[in-house]
Structures are given as C-alpha cells and as structure tokens.
Amino acid sequence: MRVIFDEELKAVADDLDRMVQDVRKAINGAGNALLNSDLEAAQAVIDGDIEIDALESSVIDQCVKLLAKQNPVATDLRVVVSTLRLAATFERMGDLARHIAETARRTYPQSPLTDDAKQLFTEMQEFLTMTADRMVAMLQDRNTAIAEQVIVDDDKLDALHQKTFDLMLSDEWQGTKQQLIDLVLLGRYMERLGDHAVSAARRVVFIVSGFDPSKEPSRDEDGSVY
C-alpha cells in the first residue's frame, strides 16, 4: 500500500513540476512580450495559460483521489495539502503572466511602457526571471535555502514597484493617461507575481520543516503607501 501511495505522490509531484516550469516559461514570455514588443511571445503566453489551468485540475483530481483512497499521515498529508495550495498559486501566476502578455498584445507594435519606465520594468522583470528559476529549483529539490531567499528578497521587488509610482507622480512624467493606467496595472501584476512566489516558497518550507507558514503574516504589504 505504501509503495503505491509514494508512486502516486510522485505522479502529482511531476505534474506540479510541469506547472512550475510552465509558469517560468509564462513569466519569461510575458517579460519578452512587454520589454521587446514580441507579439509571438505574448500569444504563446496567452495560449499556454490553458495548459497551466488543465494541470491545476489534474493536480487537484489526483490529490483528492489520494486523500480518498488512502489515508496519508504526517508528512504525506502535509505534502498533499500543500500541493493543492501550490497548484492554486501557480494557476494564479499563469493568469498574471497572461494579463501582462495581453497588455503587450493590445498596444503592439507599440510598447505599453514609456521610455523612462523601461529601465524600472526591466529590473522588475529581471527579478521575476530570477525568482522563476528559484521556484523551479526549490520545488525540484525541496530546497528551503532557496525558498528562504525568495521570501527575503521580495522586498527588492516591492521597492522597484514603489519606484514606478514615484516615476508616474514626478514632474518628469510625460506619458498619456492610457500609459499611466497600463503602468499601474502592469506594476501590480508583477508585484503580485512576487507575492505568489513568496507564498509558494512558504509552502515549500512547510513541506520540509512542518512549520506552518500560514502562521506568519502572509498579507501583501509592501510598505508602499498604495
């Protein structure tokens, strides 16, 4: 009985790995669409989101079957419950990447970004690309050291996000109202991607250590006035 459970747990873990890899691809593709006005990249992210949604359904189904058929205890139960949560987090990250790609597609061939906003959004994207790599790594090895880095470093993304507001509110700002709206939403999507990565990292810590990250404040507070 145990062997079967472990095997089935592995099948779910494989699906979850595929999900996080798809999310990384979506984050990178959205960045490419946004920063390089790459229409094909944008479309690939938008089309690819369905696969992430389907993987989430598959993960939920498998977890529910695992819980129904067998009676997981302690660590296994922690893994199954956390897997449900991780799948929901990754599904949402796919949505957010899709929103970024949709914005880039709408303004194509123009960029939604003003020239003076490009530097800041490039830095935010670099941060998210690094975070996506870390998410894949922390999931594959249940690496809590990497997970802790994701948690600690999120402040950097929040600081960059705050700077986007400073830029928009400065006298130097030359953009249109449409650009302002787009930048506010794009910044929000990217900040939320970071928040979700933190949430996923806390789950990995929980799986390994048993310390429940939901006991920590998990609210999206970035110290910004917004």
Place this chain on the structure above:
Amino acid sequence: MRVIFDEELKAVADDLDRMVQDVRKAINGAGNALLNSDLEAAQAVIDGDIEIDALESSVIDQCVKLLAKQNPVATDLRVVVSTLRLAATFERMGDLARHIAETARRTYPQSPLTDDAKQLFTEMQEFLTMTADRMVAMLQDRNTAIAEQVIVDDDKLDALHQKTFDLMLSDEWQGTKQQLIDLVLLGRYMERLGDHAVSAARRVVFIVSGFDPSKEPSRDEDGSVY
C-alpha cells in the same frame, strides 16, 4: 466514528461561516470608508483583517486534522477540500477590502475618488454589498441557486469596472495623476473581490453537486481590454 466526524465537520463549517461574515463586514466597512470618508470604518477593516487571517489558519488546521484522523470519503472529502479553498478565497477577500480601506485612510479627510467617479464606485460598492449578502446566504444553506446568481451576475461588476476606465480616459476627466492611480487600483481591488466571490460560488456548487467547477474557465477575464 461517523458522528465525531460530522461534529468536527460542523466546527469547521462554523469557522467558515464566521469567516464569510467577517468578509461581509470588511466589504461593507471598506465601502463606507471609501464612499463616506469614514476613518473609523477604515481602521476597523484594517485591524479586523488579522481575525480573518487567524480564522483561515484555524480552518486549515482543522481540515488537516480531519484528513489525518479519519478517512473522509465522497461528499465529506469534497467538503473538506473545498473548505480549504474557500478559506483561502475569503482570506484574500479580506486583504482586498483592507487595501480599499488603506487607500481611504491615506487620503482622509479627502476621498480618493473624484466627484465624477463617485457614482460609478457607489454602484460597484452596491453590487459588492449585495454579493457579500449572497455569499453569506449561499454558505449557510449550501444554496446553489444563490451561488449561480453570484456567478451569472459578475458580468455587471465587470461592466461597471470597464466604465471606470472609460471615465478616466475621457476628455472630461479632471483628476490628478494620484487620483488616477488610486482609481485604477481601487477598481482592480473591487473587480477582484467579485472574481473571488465567483470562485467561492463555484465551490459551493461543487460541494452540493459534485460537479467540479475547476473544469470551467475560472480565469479573471472581464471582456475589458485591460
């Protein structure tokens, strides 16, 4: 054994009911803060969010213990797994109400809303107040008819949300950049509150009917170009 399980399931259901009632209070309080510049209401929402977070932790703990101690099958398992998801949804709705309250607190004694935006945001708030009532009702009675209404009606909120963009982009718009930023974010928070209500409604349908709502498109698409 069955009796104990049912009793414990009832304890979780009670916590979930408390959560949804707290969320309703938060939504109404945030609306009051936003539309009437009520600072006390804003502070109450901000302070009260901790209780919603604590309830979520409690619900998760109880669900995990239920899954560990006993082996729920079929309907019971569906309820436990859905309860985990509902708790996460309500926790997030508390965050969003808090963001609205924080925005109102920051601009106090001024409203973050321009005069010509007030009507639209009042209508959005009225919609959310109705939705919050429906959420409480659908949870208490597992009422799928009400849940279906929540799902169907979300388009109305999305249409109002779209109108906020139309207003901001119109030549009549007289607001500052700060007001534009605040309105974009406030609109987004309110639209997301509606999306989460839909997600909760789908869970209720799933609990009652066994039809898995995750098989439906659950993406936050509002037909808007944003």
